[in-house]
Amino acid sequence: MMRAFELDELKQVLGAHLQGENRTVARVVTDSRQLQSGDLFVALKGPNFDGHDFVGAAELKGAEAVVVSQLMNTTLPQLVVTDTLKALGQLGGYNRSLFRAPVFAVTGSGGKTTVKEMLARLLATSGKVLATRGNLNNEIGAPLTLLELSPEHEAAVIELGASAQGEIARTTAMTRPDVAILNNAMGAHLEGFGGLEGVVRAKGEIFEGLPEGGVGVVNLDSPHASAWIERLQRLKRRMISFGVENGAADVSASKLEMNADGSWRFVLDDGTEQLPVSLKLLGRHNVANATAAAAAWVAAGRPLSKIAGVLDQCRSVAGRLSPHRLDSGALVIDDSYNANADAVKAAIDLLAQLPGHRVLVLGDMAELGEQSKQLHAEVGRYAAERDIDQLLVTGPAMRAAANAYAAIRQGAEHFATQTQLITHIQALPQEQLTLLVKGSRSAAMDRVVAALLKGDN
Numbered sequence: 001m002m003r004a005f006e007l008d009e010l011k012q013v014l015g016a017h018l019q020g021e022n023r024t025v026a027r028v029v030t031d032s033r034q035l036q037s038g039d040l041f042v043a044l045k046g047p048n049f050d051g052h053d054f055v056g057a058a059e060l061k062g063a064e065a066v067v068v069s070q071l072m073n074t075t076l077p078q079l080v081v082t083d084t085l086k087a088l089g090q091l092g093g094y095n096r097s098l099f100r101a102p103v104f105a106v107t108g109s110g111g112k113t114t115v116k117e118m119l120a121r122l123l124a125t126s127g128k129v130l131a132t133r134g135n136l137n138n139e140i141g142a143p144l145t146l147l148e149l150s151p152e153h154e155a156a157v158i159e160l161g162a163s164a165q166g167e168i169a170r171t172t173a174m175t176r177p178d179v180a181i182l183n184n185a186m187g188a189h190l191e192g193f194g195g196l197e198g199v200v201r202a203k204g205e206i207f208e209g210l211p212e213g214g215v216g217v218v219n220l221d222s223p224h225a226s227a228w229i230e231r232l233q234r235l236k237r238r239m240i241s242f243g244v245e246n247g248a249a250d251v252s253a254s255k256l257e258m259n260a261d262g263s264w265r266f267v268l269d270d271g272t273e274q275l276p277v278s279l280k281l282l283g284r285h286n287v288a289n290a291t292a293a294a295a296a297w298v299a300a301g302r303p304l305s306k307i308a309g310v311l312d313q314c315r316s317v318a319g320r321l322s323p324h325r326l327d328s329g330a331l332v333i334d335d336s337y338n339a340n341a342d343a344v345k346a347a348i349d350l351l352a353q354l355p356g357h358r359v360l361v362l363g364d365m366a367e368l369g370e371q372s373k374q375l376h377a378e379v380g381r382y383a384a385e386r387d388i389d390q391l392l393v394t395g396p397a398m399r400a401a402a403n404a405y406a407a408i409r410q411g412a413e414h415f416a417t418q419t420q421l422i423t424h425i426q427a428l429p430q431e432q433l434t435l436l437v438k439g440s441r442s443a444a445m446d447r448v449v450a451a452l453l454k455g456d457n
Helices: 007-014 051-060 084-097 112-123 141-146 167-175 196-209 225-235 284-299 341-352 369-385 399-406 418-427 446-455
Strands: 017-019 027-029 039-042 065-068 078-080 103-107 129-131 155-159 179-182 215-219 238-244 251-258 264-269 274-279 322-325 331-335 357-362 390-394 412-415 433-438
Touching (some): 007 078, 007 084, 039 051, 065 084, 084 141, 084 167, 103 167, 103 196, 103 284, 141 155, 141 167, 196 225, 215 225, 215 284, 225 238, 251 284, 264 284, 284 341, 331 341, 331 446, 341 357, 341 369, 341 433, 357 418, 369 399, 399 412
Parallel strands (some): 039 065, 065 078, 103 155, 103 179, 129 155, 179 215, 215 238, 238 251, 390 412
Antiparallel strands (some): 017 078
């Protein structure tokens, strides 16, 4: 629950013109469907909508006032600004400036939501934590999350994502994190960045928001670590590094052992203390995610011993390597939330280490630009090289993956529709089947998982 604000106060924050009387608002909302009595409605403009068209609906729903970029025909008080999206960011940044407890920000091409959830769990051992809900990590979601900060929170974890250069620079400026975690940079959403180098630069923008005394947390295993370390040095900000089986890192995971079910045992080491961890999450990359969360904890000046057993309690986020054992005996691993080439390879590495008849089910990877065909072929080739028993794919771009796999070994099939794919999977011998499903959000591979789980009922 955010603090209540008077419009006169917000007028000063926004440099706005206030048309109408001063009132007190209890909450900021950008979706008129979620409006409640007493809310401040911010009329955002998008490519397919204009919030100004819903000012009338906001009034009917009991809104207390509106933020608009032009005077509207309404009896509600209006804060008139040049840019309502910028105003939303200013509101979030203002509420953040009133918050005294530590704020953590996390970004990366992969794993940022998992790191956010892990870190929030660690911080919850000391009090109430505000964490980004779902993946509300863009220029709308980040300020809305910051507006939820209140005196009852002992810490906050804000996830920052981007689809283009400059977006993280803007959201980190309003977030002003005390600790900023850069998990990795991979070939995700390449279209908006002009290639991987653009992704590396854009992710590094998170450190620009660090105040004096702030700490940047860097993945020392990343091939791009040196660029981020140089950026922190230029900004004169402190750095803590993390890595897996990397003795040069400030916080490292060592003595890794994978269990038969794909979960992991390892030891965290910050140079002062060692902490055994039994992580229930699948995939070696989740060891790295856990190490990132622990490094952020250490960066805030907290001892590892205080989080003994906490990482052991972490469970997978829906659609991110979530295992489901069917009555038929088949193991379905749902990794359908999103995909890029590096994340698919990490999933293949996990599948390759599991027992049974291993089947990889893939939908298209989106936003890869001119490299799309090459990267799809790359994951198909990698699946064959890792001895995945079958590759079943759908989507036009995934045909390149099937062809690359088929050039090395048998077992690749491309399906024109998800329905055909699902029917084929359900006809496979189930008892020894180990199936991993992955694809970009636009591929909607969660529907395949849902159909398989429903068919098990």
